[in-house]
Each structure stands twice: as structure tokens, then as C-alpha cells.
Amino acid sequence: MRIIYGIALACLCGFSGLVAAGRIQIQPNSLYELDLRYYNLQKFHSSYLLERPLFTSPRSNDAFLFQVQPTIALRSGENSPSLTTWMQLELKSGYTFVNEMQVGYNSDVDSTYIGNEWRGGRGATVQSFLQWSKSGKSESKFLIRAGRVYSQLGPGRHGQLLLGATARPLDQLSFSFSRKLSKQLSARFYYQTADLDKINGSKRFLALHRFEILGENWYVTFSEALLYTRQNQGIDAVYLNPFLFYHGVQLNGPDLAGNTIGTVEIGFSWNTNHVYGEILIDDIQLDNEIIDDLEPNEVGILTGFEHAGKNHYLSVEAVAITNRTYKTSDRNEWFMHRNVPIGYELGSDIARLNLLNRYYFKEGWHLDTELDVILKGAGDMNKAWDTPWVDPSVTVESGYSESFPTGIVEQSTRLSAEVLHYWTIERWLSLGLAYESIQNVDNVKDADDKGWQFSLGASWTLDYEFDFKK
Numbered sequence: 001m002r003i004i005y006g007i008a009l010a011c012l013c014g015f016s017g018l019v020a021a022g023r024i025q026i027q028p029n030s031l032y033e034l035d036l037r038y039y040n041l042q043k044f045h046s047s048y049l050l051e052r053p054l055f056t057s058p059r060s061n062d063a064f065l066f067q068v069q070p071t072i073a074l075r076s077g078e079n080s081p082s083l084t085t086w087m088q089l090e091l092k093s094g095y096t097f098v099n100e101m102q103v104g105y106n107s108d109v110d111s112t113y114i115g116n117e118w119r120g121g122r123g124a125t126v127q128s129f130l131q132w133s134k135s136g137k138s139e140s141k142f143l144i145r146a147g148r149v150y151s152q153l154g155p156g157r158h159g160q161l162l163l164g165a166t167a168r169p170l171d172q173l174s175f176s177f178s179r180k181l182s183k184q185l186s187a188r189f190y191y192q193t194a195d196l197d198k199i200n201g202s203k204r205f206l207a208l209h210r211f212e213i214l215g216e217n218w219y220v221t222f223s224e225a226l227l228y229t230r231q232n233q234g235i236d237a238v239y240l241n242p243f244l245f246y247h248g249v250q251l252n253g254p255d256l257a258g259n260t261i262g263t264v265e266i267g268f269s270w271n272t273n274h275v276y277g278e279i280l281i282d283d284i285q286l287d288n289e290i291i292d293d294l295e296p297n298e299v300g301i302l303t304g305f306e307h308a309g310k311n312h313y314l315s316v317e318a319v320a321i322t323n324r325t326y327k328t329s330d331r332n333e334w335f336m337h338r339n340v341p342i343g344y345e346l347g348s349d350i351a352r353l354n355l356l357n358r359y360y361f362k363e364g365w366h367l368d369t370e371l372d373v374i375l376k377g378a379g380d381m382n383k384a385w386d387t388p389w390v391d392p393s394v395t396v397e398s399g400y401s402e403s404f405p406t407g408i409v410e411q412s413t414r415l416s417a418e419v420l421h422y423w424t425i426e427r428w429l430s431l432g433l434a435y436e437s438i439q440n441v442d443n444v445k446d447a448d449d450k451g452w453q454f455s456l457g458a459s460w461t462l463d464y465e466f467d468f469k470k
Contacts, residue, residue, distance in 0.1 A: 023065070023067070023086060023088060024088055024090075024096060024098065025053045025054070025098065025150075026052070026053050026054040027053060028052050028053045028150055028152050028165030029158075029165055031420070033049070033052070033054065034157070034313065034356075034358060036049070036054065037049060037157065037306060037313070037315075038308050038313040038358065039308075041269070041272045041273070041274055041306065041307070041308035041313075042272055042308040049155065050153065050154065050155055050212060050219065050221065050265070051152065051153055051176075051190070052150070052152040052153075052165065053150045053152060053165070061090055061091065061092045062090065062091065062092065062467065062468035063089075063090040063465065063466070063467050063468070064087075064088070064089050064090075064465070064466045064467075064468070065086075065087070065088040065089075065090075065463060065464075065465050065466075066085070066086070066087050066088075066463060066464045066465075067085070067086040067461065067462065067463040067464075068083070068084070068085055068086075068462045068463070069083070069084035069085070069086070069462075070082075070083050070084075071083070071084070071104075081104065081105055082102060082103065082104030082105070083102065083103050083104070084100065084101065084102045084126070085099075085100070085101050085102075086098075086099070086100050087099040087100075093132075093134075094132050094133045094134050095130065095131070095132050096130070096131045096132075096133075097129075097130050097131075098127055098128070098129055098131070098149075099125070099127065099128045100125070100126040100127040100128070101123070101124070101125050101126060102123065102124055102126050103121065103122070103123035104121065104122060104123070105120050105121050105122070112338070112339040112340050113339075114197075114338055114339055124168075125148065126148075126168075126169060127147075127148050127149055127150065127169050128147050128148050129145050129146060129147030129148055129149040130145070130146050130147055131143070131144070131145045131149075132144045139179065139180035139186075140177070140178065140179040140180070141176075141177070141178050141179075142175070142176075142177050143175065143176045143177075144173075144174070144175045145172070145173070145174050145175075146172075146173050146174075147171070147172075148169045148170070148171050148172075149169050149170070149172065149174075150165055150169045151163045151165075151169065151170050151172065151174075151192065151194070152164060152165040153190075153210065153223065154263070154265060154278050154302070155265055155267050155276040155277075155278065155304070156276075156278060156302050156304060156317060156319075157304060157306065157315050157317055157356070158317050158319075158352075158354050158356075159302070159317075159319065159344050159345050159346075160278065160302070160343070160344065161263055161278050161280040161300050161302055161319075161321070161343050161344050162208075162223055162225055162261065162263045162278075162280060162343055163208070163225075163342060163343065164341070164342070164343055164344055164345050166340055166341065166345035167336075167337045167338070167340040167341065167342050168337060168338050168340065170192075170194035170195075170196070170206065170337065171194060171195045172192050172193060172194035172195070172206075173192070173193055173194075174190070174191060174192035174193075175190075175191055176188060176189065176190040176191070177189050178212075184215055184216040185213070185214070185215055185216075186213075186214045187211070187212065187213055187214070188211070188212040188214070189209070189210070189211055189212075189242075190208075190209065190210040190211075190212070191208070191209045191210075191242035192206070192207070192208045192209075193205065193206070193207050193208075193235065193239065193240060194206040194207075194208075196227070196337050197337055197338045199229075199331065199332045200331075200332065201231070202229040202230065202231055202332045203229060203230050203231070203233075203234065204227065204228070204229045204332060205227070205228055205229075205230070205235050205236075205239070206225060206226070206227050206342070207225070207226045207228075207239040207240075207246065208223065208224070208225040208226070209223070209224060209242045209243075209246075210222070210223040210224075211223075217268065217269045217270065218266075218267060218268045218269070219265070219266070219267050220264070220265070220266050221263075221264070221265040221266075222262070222263075222264055223262065223263045223264075223265075224245070224246055224247065224260065224261070224262045225246075225260070225261050225262075226239060226246040226247075226250065226258045226259070226260045226261075227258060227259045227261075227333055227334075227335055227342075228256070228257065228258030228259070228333070229257075229258075229330070229332040229333060236256065238256070246258075246260050247260040247262070257330070257333075258333060259282075259326075259327075259328045259330075259333040259334075259335070261280060261281070261282050261326070261335070261343075262280070262281050263278055263279060263280045263281070264278070264279045265277070265278045265279075272307060272308040272309070273305070273306070273307050273308075274305070274306045274307075275303075275304070275305045276303070276304050276305075277301070277302065277303040277304070278300075278301070278302040278303075279299070279300070279301050280299060280300035280301070280302075280321070280325070280343070281298075281299055282298035282299065282300075282324075282325045282326060283295070283297065283298040284297045284298070284299065285297060288396065288399075289396070290396065291389065291390055291394070291395075291396060292389075292390070293396070294389040294394065294396065294399060294400040295324075295387070295389055296322060296323065296324070296389075296400070296401070296402060297322060298322055298323075298324050298325040298326075298327075298348075299321075299322055299325065300319070300320065300321035300322065300325055300343075300344065300348075301319070301320050301321075302317070302318070302319045302344075303317070303318055304316060304317035304318070305317075311359065311360045311361065312357060312358060312359045312360065313356075313357070313358040314356075314357050315354075315355070315356045315357075316353075316354070316355050316356075317352075317353075317354045318351075318352065318353050318354075319344065319346075319350070319351065319352040320350075320351045320352075320404075321344060321346075321347070321348045321349065321350055321351075322348065322349065322404060323348060323349040323377060323379035323402065323404070323405070323406050324348060324349075324379065324385070325348040325349075326341065326342075326343055326347065326348050326381065327348065327381075327385055328385070329385050329387075331384075331385070334381070336381065341381055346374065346376065346380075347380050347381030348379065348380065348381060349376065349377035349378070349379035349380055349404075349405050349406055350374065350375060350376050350377065350380070350405060351374075351375040351404070351405060352372070352373065352374050352375070353371075353372075353373045354370070354371070354372050354373075355370065355371045355372075356368065356369075356370045357369050357370075364421055364422055364423065365419070365420070365421050366419070366420055367417065367418070367419045367420075368416075368417065368418045368419075368420070369416070369417045370414075370415070370416050370417075371413075371414070371415050372412075372413075372414045372416075373411070373412070373413050373414075374410075374411070374412045375405050375409050375410070375411050376405060376409065376410040376411075376412075376443070377403075377404070377405025377406040377407055377409055377443075378405075378406050378407025378408055378409075378443045379405075379406045379407065388400065388402070407443060408440050408443045408444070408445050409440060409443070410438065410439065410440045410441060410442065410443050411438070411439045411440065412436060412437070412438040412439075413436070413437050413438075414434060414435070414436040414437075415434065415435050415436075416432060416433065416434035416435075416453075417432065417433055417434070418430055418431065418432035418433075418455070419431055419432075427459065427460050427461065428458070428459050429457070429458045429459075430455070430456070430457045430458070431455070431456055432453075432454070432455040432456075432457075433452070433453070433454055433455075434452070434453040434454075434455075435450075435451075435452050435453075436450065436451065436453065437449075437450040438450065
């Protein structure tokens with residue numbers, strides 16, 4: 001049995017109706033984000049969580065908020081303390097400045113960590129950005145963010161295909177413009193250009209644009225992202241144009257190589273139900289004339305359903321992403337940032353089914369039960385690019401195909417239950433129990449593992465708020 005004991009003094013985010021000392025930003029994948037999904041469905045809200053982290057209404061002008069989140073976690077006798085600070089400054093004319101920093105120990109528990117350590121400690125600026133927003137006529141809104149900030153796009157509850165929240169926040173410049181077109185119809189345009197970590201001395205950049213159409217109880221979105229690398233030069237000015245079709249520009253060149261990915265998201269709501277889907281296209285083969293046309297399609301799909309009952313929230317979500325998605329033959333063009341996938345958290349060559357039910361059985365109490373089944377193929381994001389379809393034994397006539405997921409498949413099944421009680425939205429205590437069974441661990445045949453896991457957690461907010469006008 002692996003025992004995890006965590007005690008956190010956390011400054012947690014809030015949304016409309018919560019305590020005044022909440023942050024402007026709801027932390028991605030937090031328990032409050034799940035509550036917000038439930039309340040939106042229950043109240044028949046037409047707003048959808050297509051961009052996260054969610055930003056609440058700004059605080060009063062000339063206000064300063066400081067919060068501290070010390071954390072200590074014991075995992076099998078290992079002590080892993082950390083300290084997170086949050087600073088938020090609300091200025092006049094719609095300006096907001098945010099800074100989030102974290103220091104901690106035992107980075108070896110995170111195999112993806114590539115930063116420096118000092119006597120087992122590490123530290124980083126998680127977020128630091130300036131935001132400006134302005135509302136205009138016809139219920140229009142213009143928003144600009146500059147700095148290091150989370151990027152998370154898509155309707156998925158447990159993950160998103162194009163931009164997820166698992167990767168470290170990107171150093172970026174982004175803007176969006178939204179406008180009400182009629183009583184039942186609105187539209188939004190979003191653009192982002194970001195700087196990624198260097199690989200083998202190559203500079204890496206991400207450009208992304210997105211168009212959303214939202215009806216009274218439905219939405220459709222179209223997104224295109226391009227990850228490109230350069231040796232000596234900086235950002236290509238052509239990719240600073242948010243209104244160009246990147247894939248077409250790349251094909252016309254010259255010397256505009258890169259990895260383009262597109263997604264389409266759709267959703268529909270009725271009563272207290274919401275069904276949604278996201279389709280990702282990295283590379284598909286439309287011809288079958290030369291040997292390179294036998295390369296398997298690199299695509300992904302995410303689909304889900306959620307329902308809000310009188311006192312419970314139910315969600316079912318399924319994901320399938322084929323081998324080599326997010327990759328090209330050039331390692332520098334992989335959709336990774338500091339060893340972590342930019343898109344879906346598990347990378348490629350995976351299938352997943354996740355069921356979650358949250359039962360609100362008493363005021364201030366809820367019980368989460370979850371079933372998580374994951375199939376991980378041998379072609380994950382750590383595996384080098386391969387081209388088995390160009391083997392001499394393969395011909396255009398014979399064709400080439402591979403199983404999904406590929407190779408020896410690691411299958412994990414996790415069943416968990418967690419009860420949580422909160423006195424206020426920022427003061428809570430949780431107790432959890434889980435059983436996990438893994439077959440073919442790390443894609444090694446007959447290497448199995450299973451066991452029980454116990455968790456205990458608590459949270460309390462320490463903050464200081466100052467209004468300059470008083």
C-alpha cells in the first residue's frame with residue numbers, strides 16, 4: 001500500500017458568489033472548476049468552459065492581494081514541502097498584474113523536471129503576466145495578456161487535445177475579441193504567439209489562432225496551431241499575422257517548415273445536460289500513390305457527456321489519440337514544452353475512459369467516485385520517430401497498418417472514492433481511498449502491479465488584501 005498524506009495551506013481560487021479574497025483566476029483542473037461546471041448546467045447557463053483557466057470579474061480598482069500557500073506532502077515516508085506565493089494587483093482602466101511563484105524539494109518525484117536544483121530544492125515563477133480588458137458596445141470585449149500564463153483550450157473536463165494545463169504556462173502574447181451578434185448568437189476570435197524551451201540550440205515558437213461561434217445552447221470552434229523552430233533567427237513575422245492560414249503559408253514557403261495541427265470543437269446543451277467533442281488533425285493521408293502515403297493518420301478525438309442532477313454531477317469522457325500524433329521527423333517540432341506535452345497530458349498512442357460522479361449529500365460535503373481506465377501503447381511521446389512503412393517488405397500494393405494502441409499495451413484501471421468537507425470555499429478537509437491495477441507496466445509484457453492508496457488533505461487560506469483608495 002502506498003500512503004500519501006498531504007496537508008496544504010492553500011490559496012484557492014473562487015468564482016462568482018465566493019469569498020471576496022479569491023484570486024482572479026481559477027486554477028486549472030481544481031475541484032472548484034468541477035463545481036462551476038455543475039452550477040452552470042444546473043442553472044441552464046449558456047456559457048461554456050472553452051478557455052481556461054477561468055478568469056473571474058476583476059476586483060475593485062487600486063486593490064492589492066497577496067496570498068501564501070505552504071504545502072507539505074508525505075509519500076511513503078518522503079517529505080516534499082513547497083511554498084507558493086500569489087500576488088495580484090488591480091489597476092485602473094482594466095489592468096491586472098499577477099505573479100505566482102513556487103519553491104519546493106524532491107524534484108526527483110517528477111521525472112519530467114529539467115531545471116536546476118540546489119540541495120534537493122527547486123524554484124520557478126509559475127505565472128507572471130499583465131492583463132488588460134475593456135468592454136465596448138454590442139456587448140463586445142477586448143482582452144490582451146502578456147507574460148507567462150496558463151493556456152488551456154477546449155471543452156474537455158479531464159483534458160484538452162490542443163492546449164492542456166499540464167505543461168508549464170507558456171511565455172506568450174495573446175489577445176481575444178468577442179462580440180454579441182444577436183440575442184442568441186455571439187462570436188470570439190483568439191490569437192496567441194508563445195516562446196518555448198530550446199532543444200539542441202534551436203529556438204522554438206508556437207503560433208495559434210481560433211474562432212468560436214456560440215449559440216444559445218450550442219457552439220462550434222475552429223483552431224489552428226503551428227510549432228516551428230529556427231536556428232539563428234527569431235520569430236517569423238508571417239506567423240505574427242493572426243489572420244493567415246498557417247498550413248497554406250507553410251506549404252508555399254520557402255523555408256517555413258513547421259508542424260501544424262488543427263482542431264474542431266462542437267457542443268450542445270439541453271436541460272441540465274451537455275454533450276461535447278473535440279477532433280484533432282495532425283497529419284492525414286489522402287492519397288495512396290507512393291510509399292510515404294502509407295504513413296498512418298495522426299489524429300485524436302475527445303468526446304464527453306455531463307449531467308447535473310438535483311444533488312450530483314455526472315461526467316463520462318473518452319479519448320483516443322493515434323501513434324505519432326504531435327510529432328514529426330524533426331524532434332524540435334514535437335508539441336512538447338520542457339519535457340511535458342503541450343496538448344493532451346498523456347501524449348499520443350493512448351486511449352482513455354474516465355467516469356466521475358460528485359454527490360452533494362449535505363451542505364458543505366461531497367463525495368467523488370471515479371473510474372479511470374487508460375491504455376498506453378508503446379509509441380508514447382518519449383519514443384523516437386520511426387517509419388516502419390518504408391521497410392523493404394512493405395509495398396504500396398500490400399499497404400501498411402498497425403494496431404491501436406501499438407505494441408505491448410500498458411493497461412491501468414483505477415477506482416477511487418474521496419469525501420470532502422469544507423467550512424468555507426477556502427477551508428476544507430478531504431479523505432480518499434483508491435485501488436489501482438496495472439498490466440504490462442511500462443509496456444513490458446507480464447510486468448504487473450496493483451495496490452491500495454490512501455490520501456488525506458487539508459487546506460486553509462492565508463492572505464492579505466489592501467485597497468489603496470482607503
